[in-house]
Amino acid sequence: MKLYDYEISGSCYKVRLLLSMLNLPYEKVAVDFYPGKAHRQPDFLRINPLGQIPVLVDGDLVLRDAQAILLYIAARYDASSTWYPADxxxxxxxxxxxxxxxxxxxxxxxxxxxxxxxxxxxxxxxxxxxxxxxxxxxxxxxxxxxxxxxxxxxxxxxxxxxxxxxxxxxxxxxxxxxxxxxxxxxxxxxxxxxxxxxxxxxxxxxxxx
Ligand SMILES: N[C@@H](CCC(=O)N[C@@H](CS)C(=O)NCC(=O)O)C(=O)O
Known part of the structure; x- marks a missing residue:
């Protein structure tokens, strides 16, 4: 998994937290959010047309929105099924x-x-x-x-x-x-x-x- 990330973003932190709690390996792609505004450049807008971080890439799957990403990671990778239970x-x-x-x-x-x-x-x-x-x-x-x-x-x-x-x-x-x-x-x-x-x-x- 690849996480488009910015260290002081609370939204990216949500994803880093769950990945850490589940002990999942991933690659961080540091986005020059500030001062570079890289999230508003064409290269990044192709990944997320909303121009926001975080974005998670897992194989062919590209997900934006921290909440959507948390849901995916828990449903896909949490073997205990407690972080997103079936009930x-x-x-x-x-x-x-x-x-x-x-x-x-x-x-x-x-x-x-x-x-x-x-x-x-x-x-x-x-x-x-x-x-x-x-x-x-x-x-x-x-x-x-x-x-x-x-x-x-x-x-x-x-x-x-x-x-x-x-x-x-x-x-x-x-x-x-x-x-x-x-x-x-x-x-x-x-x-x-x-x-x-x-x-x-x-x-x-x-x-x-
Ligand atoms: N709905 C998104 C919103 C994420 C969000 O607002 N990210 C901020 C950084 S924490 C951002 O990328 N803002 C774009 C900007 O300021 O131009 C989510 O919850 O992940």
């Missing part, structure tokens, strides 16, 4: 939280781009920050309800790809000036994810917090 209700819950990770939580990504890199001045950071807090509050409430039922993970009694997809941006939210100290359920759950075998760090996500 339809769990699959439905996982799909719901994958959509949340690729939707509402991406407001944290928008604020990070705005605050960390040049060229994203058009992003309404205040609106994205407020949207991010709404999303974090929803996730925090969900995790509180899970804990009341004795469930420590987002979509099942054990970690699934929903936990990986939802982990990256809440863990990185301080890069966008978003304070998550009040989201106690999220903070406890982030620590649980950090303790999973195969967990890896990225710049901005230390091993312990």
């Amino acid at each position: 339809p209700a769990t699959q439905g819950r996982i799909a719901m939280w994958l959509a949340f990770a690729g939707g509402e939580l991406m407001q944290i990504s928008a604020v990070r781009l705005h605050d960390m890199l040049m060229g994203y001045e058009h992003i309404d950071a205040a609106a994205a920050r407020s949207g991010a807090h709404k999303a974090l509050a929803i996730l925090d409430q969900h995790l509180a309800e899970c804990e009341i039922r004795g469930q420590q993970w987002i979509a099942a009694a054990h970690p699934t790809i929903a936990d990986i997809a939802c982990f990256a941006y809440p863990a990185l939210c301080h890069d966008g000036g978003i304070d998550r100290s009040a989201y106690h359920n999220i903070n406890r759950w982030l620590r649980r994810v950090r303790a999973l075998p195969g967990f890896i760090v990225m710049p901005g996500v230390p091993a312990y917090a």
